[in-house]
Amino acid sequence: MAPKTSIKRISTAPAGGTASPRKKTTRKTAPPTNxxxxxxxxxxxxxxxxxxxxxxxxxxxxxxxxxxxxxxxxxxxxxxxxxxxxxxxxxxxxxxxxxxxxxxxxxxxxxxxxxxxxxxxxxxxxxxxxxxxxxxxxxxxxxxxxxxxxxxxxxxxxxxxxxxxxxxxxKHAEEILRASEATFAALFQANASALALTGIEDGRILDVNENWLALMGFRREEVLGKTAAEYGGWKNSAAREDMRRKLAATGSVRNHEAVCVRKGGEEITILFSAQIVEIEGERILLSSAVDITERKRAEAALAAERNILRTLIDYLPDNVFIKDPQGLIILNNLTHRRFLGRQGLDDVVGKSDRDFFEPALADRYMEDERRIVESGRPLIDYEEPTVDREGRLHWYLTTKVPVRDSRGKITALVGINHDITERKQVEQALKENEERLRDILFSTADWVWEVDENGVYTYSSQKGFDLFGSPPESVIGKTPFDFMPPDEARRIAAIFAEIAAHKAPIKDLENWNITKTGEKICILTNGVPILDGQGNLKGYRGVDKDITEHKKAEEQIRRSLQEKEILLREIYHRTKNNMNVISAMLSLRGESCGDEATTRTLRDIEDRIKAMALVHQKLYESPDLSRIDMRDYLIDLTSLLMKTSRPPDGLFRLECEAEPLRVPVDMAIPLGMIVTELFSNVFKHALPENGEVGVRLHLVQSGTGEIELTLSDDGIGVPPGFDFRASQTLGLQTVFMLVEHQLQGRVDFQSGRGVTCRIRIPAPDLPVEART
Amino acid sequence: MMGEPSILLVEDEAIIALDLRRKLQSAGYRVIGTAATGEDAAALAERGHPDVVLMDNHLAGPIDGIKAALRIRAHSDVPIIFMTGYLQDDAFRERVRPVRPVACLDKPIVLEELLKAIAAACRL
The missing domain is CATH 3.30.450.20 (PAS domain)
Incomplete structure (x- = not known):
């Protein structure tokens, strides 16, 4: 506590330090001096x-x-x-x-x-x-x-x-003074400010209050009797001197901002006020200090924040502007100025939309703002058109909010324009696409659908409702299996589970369904998986095509083909049978005619008929009913010829080497007859005296597809100079005719040790025109 | 076996049946009958007790050769030789198995093979 004895009487001193007529200082024991x-x-x-x-x-x-x-x-x-x-x-x-x-x-x-x-x-x-x-x-x-x-x-x-x-x-005056002194002492101590009394001449501290000590961090004895320079309270001595000069000139200082140093070195900013007072005839400086360090920090932070905010607003891609209630610009950001085609703030402040936009647009904006001011209600996120300096149409998403003062009066409007032109264009394109898609979906005969990961329909085009029920819930929320007969549902569910497990597309999956009218229809399903960003299956979307008619037609064709196949097989079978019957009749006649030559002729004919009958047998055994395997046929034919036509007195060794080769019937029959004729010649003419002949049949298809059939024997051959082509024998003429006339091929005979006949005919797969 | 072996010839084509019968007879066999249908074949087999049945698979009427053979097999172990153009057909081979034929000959029939098969059957 400050010593009370130090405070006796205080009167405020006028500027210049001249005191008013002083009252006498009286001591009870002092001699009277008046x-x-x-x-x-x-x-x-x-x-x-x-x-x-x-x-x-x-x-x-x-x-x-x-x-x-x-x-x-x-x-x-x-x-x-x-x-x-x-x-x-x-x-x-x-x-x-x-x-x-x-x-x-x-x-x-x-x-x-x-x-x-x-x-x-x-x-x-x-x-x-x-x-x-x-x-x-x-x-x-x-x-x-x-x-x-x-x-x-x-x-x-x-x-x-x-x-x-x-x-x-x-005495009365002294009473009042004592009371005043007590009040001052109490105020000095109890003051919320940090107070100090300093000698005006020497600058030494006479007294400080508790708040001063708390503010500066000193103990009382550390500062009493010391100057600020001695205890180091002021950061800047020049500032202190400046303050003292001001005090000397005016007698007081009000709210002078200064930086002080607390004990320990911490700097604080104070608001310093001081006044010269007179106490017991002495002129003393009464100073107060208020710590505004926090306030300064907060102010600095606020200023920095403001700066950041301002920079942020300036460089926002959106237009930001503040207008007064009359629609005149108070402030705007760089983006807005750029949009308006202006450089500096001076170019826009005090101007209205009429200075920048065509009248119709400006009126519209200002009318909006007038309504906000009138109603006090903001306009939030509304879309409005605008035109830029080049005359291009833009769309803005605009928010305008009224700003009120402390009494609630609207003093300004804050506006933000967010350019949504691209979004609007995309939306427009999307809308057109959607309409197009909707029209297509509506008019397509196919059913477009989407299901979720559980196979539940989440979308169906009109066709789905046409097929399975008009209210959407007849389809949406159901699964494809709900429209299938139980067996079909089980079959398709198993297939779908397998497809979904692999997240695979659905390809041409035929399934049978029951429509709302009870009709059984066949649907061809195609779909693609819908995957989320992590690749998880979220469902399928695809197209179903009603192929019932197609299936019916297909079935009809299949049946028709089957019938045709059966008929064809039957015809081949009957032809073969008939040929066998003819063959049997010839055999019967040959056996009963009693003439050797006739019998041999009939047997020759019988062989050729059997060769033809064998083709028909191979045909009805063949899977495609139009081609037969020549290898298979030649093995059977030569085997048959060796068994039926071979002269009983000869030994024939047959070597048959043939490639599997499917040829059409119109090629197989002539080839069969050629082989029969050639074998007949070998049986008749090739046998040497030792009665043993080797016969080799070779069938091969060349790289160009040409079929080459070679029959060679190591028999006695022909006489030198024998002209095969000029020969008058029916067999050879038949061979030439069949090869050259019917098959458009070439035939070549060579004789040496035995005879070799090489036949080359065009590839059977070539079109008929290419062969002829 | 007493005298010439007897053969039941089952073939729906008359000319072929005639040709075969003459050839078999020429080879010394006794043809006890020719049948064109399965029913006739079964009846003749039951009645005539042939030593060998020569069976074409394709017959006139609703009963084919295999069915006729099964009827015969129901009361007789007579050797049955099949003649068919379907020798390579799996379905045929499967169906004919219960008949336990002694031989299956491919059509057109080669007389030598037929006679060999009959001779073998007669030795059973």
């Missing part, structure tokens, strides 16, 4: 001289004095003059002979008695003290009194001579 008092003492001395010299003169001086006087006898009774009687509100007569105790304030009787005793005992020649008398109306009257004792010649006390001055007013 002129009145000096005159009272000299009057007393004169009275004493007068008393000794002239009792009359003393009495006159006593009674006429303007200063209160009293004579007090040793028994305590008093004589007073008029000034004294007036002071206490009595008449002289009323006080005459009364004891001093009767008119003394009870609290001051003892003090008075002590002083009286001191005089009577000779311990003091004179006393001076203040005391209270009781006024006639009861209030206390403070007096400053001085007494001396008058003795007789023998030194016995005669009376006390007392001068009295009314100091009640002064």
């Amino acid at each position: 002129p009145g008092r000096r005159s009272a003492v000299s009057a007393q001395k004169r009275a004493e001289k007068g008393w000794r010299g002239s009792e009359k003169a003393f009495q006159n001086a006593f009674e006429k004095s303007v200063i209160g006087k009293s004579l007090t006898r040793p028994d305590g009774s008093v004589r007073v003059n008029k000034a004294m009687a007036d002071m206490l509100g009595y008449s002289i007569k009323a006080l005459e002979g009364r004891n001093w105790r009767d008119i003394t304030h009870p609290d001051d009787i003892d003090t008075t008695q002590k002083n009286v005793d001191a005089l009577l005992s000779g311990k003091a020649e004179s006393v001076r003290f203040t005391k209270r008398f009781i006024h006639k109306d009861g209030h206390a009257v403070w007096v400053d009194l001085g007494s001396t004792l008058r003795r007789d010649e023998n030194g016995r006390p005669l009376y006390l001579i007392t001068d009295l001055i009314d100091i009640s007013e002064r």
